[in-house]
Amino acid sequence: MARVTLIEALTMAMRHEMERDPSVLMLGEDVGVNGGVFRATAGLQQTFGKERVMDTPLAENMIAGMSVGMAAQGMRPVAEIQFTGFIYPAVDQLISHAGRLRHRTRGRLHCPMVLRAPYGGGIHAPEHHSESTEAMFAHMPGIRVVIPASPSRAYGLLLAAIRDPDPVVFLEPKRIYRAVKQEVEDNGEALPLDTCFILREGTDVTLVSWGAMTLETMKAAKQLEADGVSCEVIDLATISPMDTDTILESLDKTGRIVVVAEAPRTCGVASEIAALVAEEGIYSLKAPMRRVTGYDTVMPLFRREMDYLPSVERIVDAVRDTLED
Numbered sequence: 461m462a463r464v465t466l467i468e469a470l471t472m473a474m475r476h477e478m479e480r481d482p483s484v485l486m487l488g489e490d491v492g493v494n495g496g497v498f499r500a501t502a503g504l505q506q507t508f509g510k511e512r513v514m515d516t517p518l519a520e521n522m523i524a525g526m527s528v529g530m531a532a533q534g535m536r537p538v539a540e541i542q543f544t545g546f547i548y549p550a551v552d553q554l555i556s557h558a559g560r561l562r563h564r565t566r567g568r569l570h571c572p573m574v575l576r577a578p579y580g581g582g583i584h585a586p587e588h589h590s591e592s593t594e595a596m597f598a599h600m601p602g603i604r605v606v607i608p609a610s611p612s613r614a615y616g617l618l619l620a621a622i623r624d625p626d627p628v629v630f631l632e633p634k635r636i637y638r639a640v641k642q643e644v645e646d647n648g649e650a651l652p653l654d655t656c657f658i659l660r661e662g663t664d665v666t667l668v669s670w671g672a673m674t675l676e677t678m679k680a681a682k683q684l685e686a687d688g689v690s691c692e693v694i695d696l697a698t699i700s701p702m703d704t705d706t707i708l709e710s711l712d713k714t715g716r717i718v719v720v721a722e723a724p725r726t727c728g729v730a731s732e733i734a735a736l737v738a739e740e741g742i743y744s745l746k747a748p749m750r751r752v753t754g755y756d757t758v759m760p761l762f763r764r765e766m767d768y769l770p771s772v773e774r775i776v777d778a779v780r781d782t783l784e785d
């Protein structure tokens with residue numbers, strides 16, 4: 461079994477699915493000859509040819525629009541957007557067409573497409589390269605939003621996304637593209653979508669996170685364990701639709717909850733979880749919930765970006781606050 465990084469796991473999943481299903485194809489800026497800006501599609505054009513791994517112009521609207529058209533005609537396109545900061549021209553295609561094709565045609569057509577995009581900060585990138593816009597996509601009806609947090613989940617979730625009959629926005633936390641390695645077997649087994657993953661069992665407080673922030677969240681849980689605090693850590697994984705049952709069951713067990721996200725604070729996914737807790741979990745609460753998030757500003761340039769991202773210390777402080785309430 462190979463030990464691979466998250467980006468290598470993504471390549472492995474795409475290669476597996478292209479070998480298994482001839483309707484799967486890749487498109488995007490530089491995905492062919494260069495293998496993508498982060499080399500996620502490296503070697504695929506050499507194996508499967510230019511008709512299945514297509515370099516496109518620098519035109520995100522066109523990439524998304526072509527994907528919708530291909531999906532409507534029975535293909536399974538996997539499109540790459542180089543960074544989420546440049547994805548906005550594609551949003552019209554997602555809202556106006558991809559997300560409502562099944563509804564518009566009364567089920568006659570569906571839209572099995574995946575739009576992959578690196579997201580998040582922490583790699584010293586210039587402006588427009590570090591946004592965390594998962595809440596924006598989660599607000600679009602008909603769009604599934606998935607974020608892997610490890611190589612094994614990247615492999616299994618991307619296979620599931622490609623096989624899904626409806627459109628998936630697959631956001632890849634580029635800060636951990638090459639940060640960790642795991643043993644991942646290339647066996648074609650998909651992981652379930654719309655399901656949280658419990659990374660660590662605990663009894664005192666529930667920590668919910670996703671993407672790259674799961675690393676800091678797990679470090680905080682380990683640090684708190686040394687002080688006798690038992691943290692249950694949940695990787696949200698599918699942002700929309702959200703597995704609310706797992707969150708509420710964990711809250712019912714611990715009575716306390718802290719949500720960790722690097723996106724801006726206002727109207728984010730953490731806010732949605734807060735609303736869920738207020739509506740359906742308030743009688744389980746022993747203390748007010750806490751959010752540890754980024755700030756309501758543009759992501760700073762590289763000298764300050766780590767001040768923007770939630771740190772282990774901020775997470776630990778939030779947990780201590782909720783334990784003291």
